[in-house]
Amino acid sequence: MFQLPFPVRDSNATNGNKDLGDLPEWDLSDLYTAPDAPELATDLDWLETECASFAADYEGRLAGLDAAELLTCVQRNEAINTRAGRIMSYAGLRYYQQTTDADRAKFLSDLQEKITNFTTPLVFFTLELNRVEDDRLAAHFSANADLARYKPVFDRIRAMKPYQLSDELEKFLHDLGVVGDAWEKLFDETIAGLEFNVDGDELGIEGTLNLLTDPDRAKREAAARELARVFDENVKTFARVHNTQTKEKEVIDRWRDMPSAQTGRHLSNDVEPEVVEALRNAVTAAYPKLSHRYYELKRKWLGLDRMQVWDRNAPLPLEEPRTIAWDDAREMVMTAYEGFDPRMAEIATPFFDRGWIDAGVKPGKAPGAFAHPTVTEVHPYVMLNYLGKPRDVMTLAHELGHGVHQVLAADQGEMLSHTPLTLAETASVFGEMLTFRRMLDNATSQSQRKVLLAGKVEDMINTVIRQIAFYDFECKLHDARRGGELTPEDIGALWMSVQGESLGPAFDFMDGYENFWCYIPHFIHSPFYVYAYAFGDGLVNALYAVYEENPDGFQDKYFDMLRAGGSKHHKELLAPFGLDASDPKFWDKGLGMISGLIDELEAME
Template sequence: MGRSHAIAGRHAARPAEIWNLQDLLRDPAHDLDVLRQELEEQVRRFEGFRDRLAPEIPAETFLDALKLAEAITRTMSRLGAYAYLWFSENTKNQKARAFKAAVEEMQAGFANRMLFFDLWWQKLDDASAGRLLAGAGDYAYHLDSLRRFKDHALSEPEEKIINVKSVTGRRALVGLYDILTNGLTYTLTVNGKARTLTREDLLVYVRDPDARIREAAYRELYRVFARHADVIGEVYKTLVTDWKQEHLGLRKHRSPISVRNLMNDVPEEAVEALLSVCARNAGVFQGYFAIKARLCRIRKMSRYHIYAPFREARRRYSFAAASAKVLDAYRAFSPRLAELAGRVLEERHVDVAVRPGKLSGAYCYSVIPGLTPYVLLNFKGDVRDVATLAHELGHAVHGMLAAEHSIFTFHAMLPLAETASVFGERLLSDAWMAEERDKVVKQSLLIRQLDDAYATILRQAYFVRFEREAHRIIGAGGTMDDLCGTYLSELRQQFGRAVAVPDEFRWEWLSIPHLFASPFYCYAYSFGNLLVLALYALYRTHGESFVLRYLALLAAGGSRSPEALLKD
């Protein structure tokens, strides 16, 4: 207990310090050459299995191939993680960008040489596949997942072309979006003084007590995005067209979202039900915002003001204090969770400070089983930043608990990927409420929780609703005006009469990275938050007996289907 706090405090005393990437690579240029040679030798050995692949292949030989594939994947994952984390520190860093490009090109080349195995496995007859699956152990669900895509696989030459072109195509465009949007600057007048801000700095002011400041912050955010709308919009349209051409045109998926559903191993009916239920119950949050308008004395609630604070002091937390608060909340639920979360801080696997060019937002990167995950934050010290720390450390402990699985099965499937993160936030919120004695502060905390529930349930579902329409519009030759008009219409439907939505919010979708990098990802947030509400109710009912079952759920990682894991 004391050790975790002491180390968290030491780390936090230097908030500008970036994370320690030496647990991945010591010398990137040198290590890249060494690991490339190592991978070359391993991939050459793997290619030796090509002539041994047949329906009657011995189970031992099949497992040998899988173990070698896992070793190769671990090394490539380590290189890929270093490249992305270095790039995230400063998207303007030319050396980091060059290293990332070199790693991605190398990864595509090695992946192409190994493609034959997955394609053979997908085409193997069911009886032979069943025999091999019976002895596959922890690899079984990974192998099952590959076979889910057998009807959508292409020939080996076609798959190779797609892999190579994605480096300079889709992945390059997503990188361009990151470089452009994370390099934007904004000007806001505060206390009579014009300030030049990063996006992370600007977004602090959308929760400012002064309504004029909140409105000005949003206006400035979308003024800047509108100025770059032509370029960002073309990037998006190209990404959507690429998704359509590959997944619908070549692979013959039924719809753009069905690709993601198959990846997630979730029935399309379940996703449709999720999105429909969220839309049908939009009135719940509309009613909430009407109540909030009265509480915050806002004459007419507007999209500018949905995150307005409620009679709260502007509390600021050092990173040390935030870390201690999160670890205490985790420890009250499970000392094991606190121990694992503390290790992320102890090993300096957190990048804390806001910097120009740094990737916006926050994420957790679980690289390989057994290696402590990395967490990126843009920590400014407000209450939301403490909650974000709890969220990202939840992701980290999820990966750490699943470390006994292979690299193919330790990552949680997307529908469960947000479970530990949202549960961590819930633990923090309850701890805050339990220790607080001031009624007004408690009301403020509850309002923040409801604000977050809106942002992570209804808002995310409507992003996916917009994506479905956007893919249809672009496929039919629609324009930026069509996309922005559709987004604004969806937004106004989402808020109904309870919240006025000014016209400049038509540009909001341009600022949402998931729409560009991971189409249809966002329903995982809706799913995860609703699931956590159900799980947390079980915890409140069953107490300690629930804790062990919950930890077992996290420890399963992605070794079984989401449905099978939740049935347990």
């Protein structure tokens, strides 16, 4: 089904595409040529028929299949997933280009309902698979190497076995999924439709968030206060969406007897709770030597007695405002990719040349950035809101890294290509690191180097510190919701409880900042997604340290890791590099890289 990864950055674009060159737009015809394309109608008909046929052929029989029959069953299921994924990718990507268009929203909703109805009879597949005895399944794997390839998928499915409900309840929850999707769409459409007025300029949320990076402090303050005003006007709607989504999750988790609200995410990420807890503890313990220390430096650079929230992403006084045209951004990123390995640039080139990127800011377009893999028989698509800031170049490097990863993993097939979120950020953050290091090497002055270092530290703080603070907020939100309905003030208090702790004593917080949880899409679309960013950044920092220490043969091992997709556990993937994420000291290695960059900035004082 269609699900998007969402961006880590909370400000990365402006309104208008002036002086940026020819920004690419998506060509979705590799999926379908039009909403009324005959191929789409044919695929829908095939999907309806094949789902019914699959259920008729296999329901109640899975435990009795031999290895060859089970392989055929799995391959038919994979073909169904591929066709459904292709349809929903087309509808979803088309919708995200213009979320305020009623026809596109209806098209997406209608297809989601159809496919939910078609696939409801297939719910038995995972339920019956979990009833097959371990010994019998092991014998099947021994007897059939092609079936054994799918063992990682079986393992992830069977990890849900303790939390499985009756067949009837599972089908009911499958059908009910479209209701949760409706709340997500309400959130998306509300966010996309918000209007802001800053000093007489009518802006959407992207343009207004972008002003938080403006060199003019008065402009930043005006934007922050306008964000607070509009969020306050809409906070009841956002509170209703958050209350409903967290309550729905609480009910489902309670029926499944899950030990915590985070359990489902940990299972889908194929990561142990203690590993996530070690990450969380390492990051929160590092707040003083990372974010607190950096923002104290920034306070001095800005010449302020106290920082306000609108100063968090302010450019440095010595930073010269510049707009980077699209072709220049492409050259920067592709040179960095080429310098690491020509194969990386070769894989990335079609994204620019074949309509696989939608870059410009347009009315109604979804905010932020993402890379969506679609299905393995097609190719990924990247969405940006590009307006020429240095951070937008890093966003391009980030999302293009996802795209490269998704292309390499596609050979695993539909069921094995999807990487758990914790590892899905590896190539994206690594792409950013390559681009940053290339730009740093090309710096022509101490001030340029300082600006680049500070920008990278801020990105890392946004990726690690801020996302773990988001994770703590979500943990508190879901825990509090179990005690009853939460008012906007309740949610705001939870939000503020993590902000001061993570940002540090340099900050004051304006009235209205307590509602800035409203616009973060992760909380609605993918509860507890956010720790994956911190996981990915820590992982890449450790990987990059290995690369710098011993570059010989690193590229081949790196490409092998990306090609593995979701076919291996993080322990297997990191072992060739001598790394182990289950070791608490692993996270200190990654956090040490951030601390080292801050050391370098302090030494420049």
